Amino acid sequence: MNALRIFVGLMLALMLFAPGTGAQTQPTEGKAVDAKPSLEVYQTFYLTNVLQQNDLSDIQTDLRNVLPKARIYGLPSQNAISMRATPEDIQLAQKIIADLDRPRKVYRLTYTITETEDGKRLGAQQFSLIATSGVKTELKQGKREPVFVGENDAKTTNQNPQAEYVGAKVQYLDVGVAIEATVEGSSEGLSLRTKIVQSNLAGEKSGVGPQDPVIRQTVLEESSNLLLGKPLLLGSLDLPGGTRKQKIEVVAELVQ
Numbered sequence: 001m002n003a004l005r006i007f008v009g010l011m012l013a014l015m016l017f018a019p020g021t022g023a024q025t026q027p028t029e030g031k032a033v034d035a036k037p038s039l040e041v042y043q044t045f046y047l048t049n050v051l052q053q054n055d056l057s058d059i060q061t062d063l064r065n066v067l068p069k070a071r072i073y074g075l076p077s078q079n080a081i082s083m084r085a086t087p088e089d090i091q092l093a094q095k096i097i098a099d100l101d102r103p104r105k106v107y108r109l110t111y112t113i114t115e116t117e118d119g120k121r122l123g124a125q126q127f128s129l130i131a132t133s134g135v136k137t138e139l140k141q142g143k144r145e146p147v148f149v150g151e152n153d154a155k156t157t158n159q160n161p162q163a164e165y166v167g168a169k170v171q172y173l174d175v176g177v178a179i180e181a182t183v184e185g186s187s188e189g190l191s192l193r194t195k196i197v198q199s200n201l202a203g204e205k206s207g208v209g210p211q212d213p214v215i216r217q218t219v220l221e222e223s224s225n226l227l228l229g230k231p232l233l234l235g236s237l238d239l240p241g242g243t244r245k246q247k248i249e250v251v252a253e254l255v256q
Contacts, residue, residue, distance in 0.1 A: 043090050044082045047101045051135055056081070059100050063093055104133040106255040107183055111196070112231075114247045115239075122244070130255060131183045142176010145201060147213065173215065175199050183252065189225055190252055194234060196220045198246075220248060228252055 050056050053076050060074040060081055070085030070093070083093055109131050114124040131137040147170065180195040202214035218237055226232040231251045238245055 042084045047079045049101050050079045108253045110251050112249045117244045136182045139179045144172040145175050146170045193223045
């Protein structure tokens with residue numbers, strides 16, 4: 001009987017303590033497991049084909065959109081981008097920068113301005129400029145004309161009566177041909193934005209002041225698509241003060 005009582009007591013003890021012991025060995029349901037922090041590294045990328053600050057800003061924006069968890073800083077004075085991110089993000093950033101920081105194409109744009117009168121050709125002028133893709137290029141040819149914009153200082157004039165324009169206020173105006181061009185795209189098709197301004201002095205005076213000339217100006221502003229080596233007619237202009245006309249064409253050639 002004593003042995004039977006001892007056996008029953010042991011069984012009861014096991015039944016009482018077994019659930020508690022099992023509960024201690026099982027993980028609590030719903031408890032989050034602490035994740036180890038990702039290792040971050042630092043690297044600076046130097047851009048070799050950046051020509052203007054917008055180029056660096058565009059690459060920096062693209063990196064931030066693709067790698068939202070990375071810390072990205074741009075240094076315009078160094079043409080560089082610094083990053084602190086995981087090794088995987090650094091590796092992806094290196095590929096993105098290699099794809100975007102590429103050499104730009106360079107083109108030669110030749111503008112031909114042909115002048116006619118009553119259907120007869122009077123002459124032609126050609127202007128050539130070297131334009132880098134995505135960068136505005138300017139060409140000016142002409143002279144600077146002085147324009148009187150103020151009265152002479154009376155005291156200075158009285159002291160030196162022989163110097164008629166001593167103390168005069170003069171402003172200089174550019175007169176001639178000015179061309180602005182921005183070309184983008186590839187050899188299969190280019191997009192060209194052009195602004196051509198032609199100005200010259202008229203024979204008459206403005207009547208505002210004894211020295212003020214009349215400036216005649218013609219402006220052509222055009223956005224167009226063109227193919228390499230194929231001339232494109234940008235427009236035809238009627239020149240003021242007569243029956244003369246001008247036809248403006250452009251042709252693009254790949255330099256490098």
